[in-house]
Amino acid sequence: MNTPEKKPVEVVLVDDHRMFRSGVRAELGGAVSIVGEAPDVDTAIAVIRDVRPPVVLLDVHLPGGNGNGGIDVIHGCKGLETADGQPVRFLALSVSDAAEDVIAVIRAGARGYVTKTISATDLTRAIQRVADGDAVFSPRLAGFVLDAFGAAAGEVAQVDEELDRLSAREREVMRLIARGYQYKEVAKELFISVKTVETHVSSVLRKLQLSSRHELTAWAMGRRLL
Template identity: 35%
Template structure:
């Protein structure tokens, strides 16, 4: 948030079946001046109902929960509240879970050993439309994409051709760079980068930057070993 700029707080829903963890996270995020926790849920089914009711900006969602998993809830929440950004906050560091989370529309994936500052920053980043995955998981994600590319498991995503500049931006997005860093490398403004990313997602009919990475790997836009 820019100093002196009036802005509504980021509205967050916290979903975890472990009550102590959920309540603790709610309390800690509630201290942040630009974040407001507007609800809690203890399972995937309740999470979808709550999201539909309060229309949050960001949902912090555990992967493994009773009644309905976080991965299943992620799909339903995106259908009910397309504007909601979802961060999977979990103990699971399995590549398959990470891939499924991204495929199902998640914008972020953090392990539960992340600090509260890291979680709060993740909320801010995804609320702006960017993606955030912890560095250790990003390596695993790219490994999973490479394996899918080799085995042909990746799904086809039809779409029009991207411009040369859009391809440049996509390559840099796929390396994990934020908009500001991409702008610096290409000597263009951050707003121009945001516009390019939005156009890329619209053209390819994708929902997140990480889905765009999957597309880049599949179409061999990225030169991965």
């Protein structure tokens, strides 16, 4: 029995540089479907409200609006849903890796933040994950968010029954995955194979009774383990 081919994720691309938008479109090819573009805050809000895509690929610094760039776009599209009732989700794509930019955009409601050094393959994967409801960050950027939100919550990491279920290696893998590392990056960091990483992640999710990397990040954040 043939499995139906998964349709490319529809994306609205928001960036004030036309050449960059053209480059992204060319690099992604048919892996995603770019259904709209915008160069500024006001145009972006109009296009997103009209198209209602599953994912908006959003630059952080944009002209127009109230001067807050991508944050104004997110605020202007609060509560929007796609045709099938899913929320319109935002993935920041920026040249900036400054902590204040990352934290501000995530606080505004973006589901992830990646830098413009990302490869086309990884960007495609990030778009798909955001469409599926996961949180996605370039490696190391997740630490900014976890530190900021953990500090705001005033919580302290504690040894608990759930954490005690994990082996020392599973805890190492869990921390890196929750920070946004890809499997191959975890493997390189810990000097293990990608297959071993996959095995550990499956074990961690099973032991903690979680179903996704997003839930794992939230779990780790709540305990300030990262």
